[in-house]
Amino acid sequence: MKRIIRCKPASLLPAAPALLLSSGNAHAQAATLVSENNQLMTVVVFLALFVLTLVITFLAGRKNKTVGDFYTAGGGISPRTNGIAIAGDYLSAAAFLGVSGLIALYGLDGITYVVGFFVSFIPVLLLVAEPCRNLGRYTLGDVLAYRNSFRATKTVVAASSILVALFYMVPQIVGGAVIIRALVGIPYEISVIAVGSSMLVYVMFGGMRATTAVQVLKACLLISFCFVLVVLSWMPYGFDIGDFFRSVVGNEGIQTHVLATLLGGQSSMSLAEAGQRFMDPGLYLKNPVEQASLGLALVLGTAAMPHILMRFFTVADAQGARTSALYAMAAIGFCHILIIVIGFSAALNVGPKEIIAMDKGGNLAAPMLAQFLGGGPDSMLGNFMLALVASVSFATIVAVVAGLTLAAASALAHDVYVGAIKNGKATEQQQAKAARIATIAMAVISIGAGIAAKGQNVAHLVGLGYAVAASANLPALVLTLYWRRCSTAGVVAGVVGGTLLSIGLVLVSPNMTYPMQVKKAAIAAVADIEPRILKMEQESLGAGAPQLGKLKADLAAAKAVISSVPDGATSMVGLSAPLISLRNPGLISIPVGFALVIIFSLLMPSTYSSSRWAELAVRRETGYGVAKAVAH
Amino acid sequence: MEAKAGSFDEFMSDPRFRALVRKKRSVSLVLFGISMVLFFSIPVISSYFPDLFKMRVFGEVNAGLAYLIFQYIAGGFIAWRYAVMFGKVDKETAALVSEFIRKI
Numbered sequence: 001m002k003r004i005i006r007c008k009p010a011s012l013l014p015a016a017p018a019l020l021l022s023s024g025n026a027h028a029q030a031a032t033l034v035s036e037n038n039q040l041m042t043v044v045v046f047l048a049l050f051v052l053t054l055v056i057t058f059l060a061g062r063k064n065k066t067v068g069d070f071y072t073a074g075g076g077i078s079p080r081t082n083g084i085a086i087a088g089d090y091l092s093a094a095a096f097l098g099v100s101g102l103i104a105l106y107g108l109d110g111i112t113y114v115v116g117f118f119v120s121f122i123p124v125l126l127l128v129a130e131p132c133r134n135l136g137r138y139t140l141g142d143v144l145a146y147r148n149s150f151r152a153t154k155t156v157v158a159a160s161s162i163l164v165a166l167f168y169m170v171p172q173i174v175g176g177a178v179i180i181r182a183l184v185g186i187p188y189e190i191s192v193i194a195v196g197s198s199m200l201v202y203v204m205f206g207g208m209r210a211t212t213a214v215q216v217l218k219a220c221l222l223i224s225f226c227f228v229l230v231v232l233s234w235m236p237y238g239f240d241i242g243d244f245f246r247s248v249v250g251n252e253g254i255q256t257h258v259l260a261t262l263l264g265g266q267s268s269m270s271l272a273e274a275g276q277r278f279m280d281p282g283l284y285l286k287n288p289v290e291q292a293s294l295g296l297a298l299v300l301g302t303a304a305m306p307h308i309l310m311r312f313f314t315v316a317d318a319q320g321a322r323t324s325a326l327y328a329m330a331a332i333g334f335c336h337i338l339i340i341v342i343g344f345s346a347a348l349n350v351g352p353k354e355i356i357a358m359d360k361g362g363n364l365a366a367p368m369l370a371q372f373l374g375g376g377p378d379s380m381l382g383n384f385m386l387a388l389v390a391s392v393s394f395a396t397i398v399a400v401v402a403g404l405t406l407a408a409a410s411a412l413a414h415d416v417y418v419g420a421i422k423n424g425k426a427t428e429q430q431q432a433k434a435a436r437i438a439t440i441a442m443a444v445i446s447i448g449a450g451i452a453a454k455g456q457n458v459a460h461l462v463g464l465g466y467a468v469a470a471s472a473n474l475p476a477l478v479l480t481l482y483w484r485r486c487s488t489a490g491v492v493a494g495v496v497g498g499t500l501l502s503i504g505l506v507l508v509s510p511n512m513t514y515p516m517q518v519k520k521a522a523i524a525a526v527a528d529i530e531p532r533i534l535k536m537e538q539e540s541l542g543a544g545a546p547q548l549g550k551l552k553a554d555l556a557a558a559k560a561v562i563s564s565v566p567d568g569a570t571s572m573v574g575l576s577a578p579l580i581s582l583r584n585p586g587l588i589s590i591p592v593g594f595a596l597v598i599i600f601s602l603l604m605p606s607t608y609s610s611s612r613w614a615e616l617a618v619r620r621e622t623g624y625g626v627a628k629a630v631a632h
Numbered sequence: 633m634e635a636k637a638g639s640f641d642e643f644m645s646d647p648r649f650r651a652l653v654r655k656k657r658s659v660s661l662v663l664f665g666i667s668m669v670l671f672f673s674i675p676v677i678s679s680y681f682p683d684l685f686k687m688r689v690f691g692e693v694n695a696g697l698a699y700l701i702f703q704y705i706a707g708g709f710i711a712w713r714y715a716v717m718f719g720k721v722d723k724e725t726a727a728l729v730s731e732f733i734r735k736i
Contacts, residue, residue: 340701
């Protein structure tokens with residue numbers, strides 16, 4: 001029985017990563033965007049950036065003396081630097097490449113998607129940034145263990161934090177490798193190893209300081225590059241936004257794309273109406289419940305993402321955490337606005353048809369726009385711009401993955417080894433050693449998972465990462481911080497239950513492949529294609545050869561699917577059809593996560609948790625004792 | 633100096649501390665509520681009242697695009713408002729903590 005984990009990219013709402021990954025198989029054999037003649041220049045730009053980051057790591061690593069330096073740079077990062085580093089940590093390749101492609105292909109709906117990534121920082125700012133800084137040292141486990149059983153809390157929270165980091169990290173590595181391959185032709189496995197090894201070097205030798213520096217560099221590069229693309233896009237229109245959008249709506253390529261591709265040639269719209277339709281909602285996001293479910297996971301999950309929370313321990317106090325979040329929101333918001341313009345500009349200047357021809361997911365929209373604005377594929381500047389995009393994309397992936405690795409390694413070393421195993425009693429030397437071993441372990445796991453995931457669409461893992469964070473970590477965190485009656489039993493039940501429920505719901509969701517449904521679709525495709533081929537062969541006698549060739553290829557593919565799927569084949573968990581219609585489980589798992597913490601806290605109250613409430617509340621609000629946390 | 637557990641109970645029952653917490657919570661919750669209503673109105677409007685988003689605001693720019701861009705402005709305003717309000721509370725908090733440290 002063949003069991004495949006795959007999802008339909010067009011309907012998976014963590015759309016950008018989905019698109020990133022969906023392009024992988026489609027372009028396994030396709031030509032790269034960077035031509036052979038220009039690959040040397042691209043490699044030189046890559047190497048220049050890599051050497052720069054190595055120098056940064058070396059300089060940063062020299063300052064590391066203690067375990068606190070390794071995990072949180074001793075709390076000595078300035079709020080502004082930390083804010084920009086948070087932006088660098090958060091602005092993934094999916095946001096830059098995936099969202100710009102989504103907008104270039106689907107217009108307004110692409111923006112609807114990216115807004116959630118910005119709004120998700122409001123709960124971070126309002127609910128968790130300052131209290132976590134006032135109470136925590138290195139990890140989410142520290143905050144939760146403040147008034148809950150030390151070992152039990154640390155163990156379950158570490159497990160869920162590592163899972164969240166892995167769920168988020170694997171698609172970043174896989175998607176990144178696919179994009180690098182499509183851009184410059186570096187083989188998939190080498191890309192994965194390059195990303196994993198770079199991240200290992202940064203984190204292992206530079207700890208939080210180097211990770212911060214790489215993230216700041218990446219954020220600055222990404223925002224600057226996006227800014228240049230926007231300036232070049234608007235220049236021909238005299239920076240008149242109205243004129244720019246008039247051109248988008250009036251562009252024949254976009255109008256035809258809306259009519260023929262997005263509306264399936266079934267609409268009686270005029271070309272002008274089709275152009276305006278590109279600016280209207282409903283071309284990509286069609287299910288409001290699904291949209292709300294993903295939105296909820298995204299907006300609440302970010303506030304409990306271990307790599308985001310960890311960044312707030314790198315500043316001196318709660319005011320620093322607040323300012324960091326403000327800077328992060330400003331940088332992320334500014335970059336999003338630029339990405340929105342880049343998406344529309346790619347549709348206008350490159351054209352949806354050309355973008356799809358290169359990558360059906362649209363992920364190469366921004367690189368193609370850069371090449372176009374630089375003078376096209378035959379110009380030196382155009383190819384230099386393309387080399388820059390490729391390098392910035394690589395830096396983007398490495399920076400995000402480095403942050404995730406550090407967070408996962410901290411959970412493993414600080415929460416599991418030092419916390420749960422040594423019960424908090426480990427020497428500085430033991431802690432430092434554990435941190436480095438954990439970093440190597442996480443790098444090996446992520447590289448292994450990345451290589452194992454070759455050819456599989458693991459995009460739904462991003463949504464799952466957010467769902468687990470929002471359903472398991474967030475209820476435990478928020479109720480520990482703000483509810484007096486919260487107890488260890490509630491926290492453990494919420495974290496374990498929220499994690500298992502999120503994963504379980506995804507396993508029975510439409511994200512999984514249901515072989516019999518695939519076979520059924522293939523049978524329908526054969527029934528549709530065969531008469532069309534026959535008709536074309538009879539009518540045109542080969543005049544429509546390219547179309548005929550494509551239909552024959554589609555027919556062969558459909559027949560191959562039919563023969564490869566045995567009757568009675570089921571999904572990974574033995575289902576022939578999904579049990580729920582939601583792709584992202586947030587709408588169900590988040591309320592259940594909160595309910596579990598509340599119910600188990602009420603059923604199994606803890607004297608210890610209650611006795612620590614007053615101290616937690618005072619420290620949470622005032623930051624009293626925070627200096628101790630910084631000094632470690 | 634490290635405080636004893638009992639002194640935290642005393643601190644917590646101080647009416648000034650309770651007022652401070654109430655003020656902070658109300659600011660956070662109101663701003664959080666506004667941001668969530670604004671954000672989740674997007675799928676509601678785009679699915680159930682799409683014509684609202686199709687209305688032209690200026691030139692070819694429609695209300696949908698304007699509303700999505702407005703989310704960034706509103707988010708920025710919420711963050712700024714939060715920072716201002718909490719910045720004011722910081723001084724009161726610092727005074728309370730100083731008093732607390734003197735007592736213990």
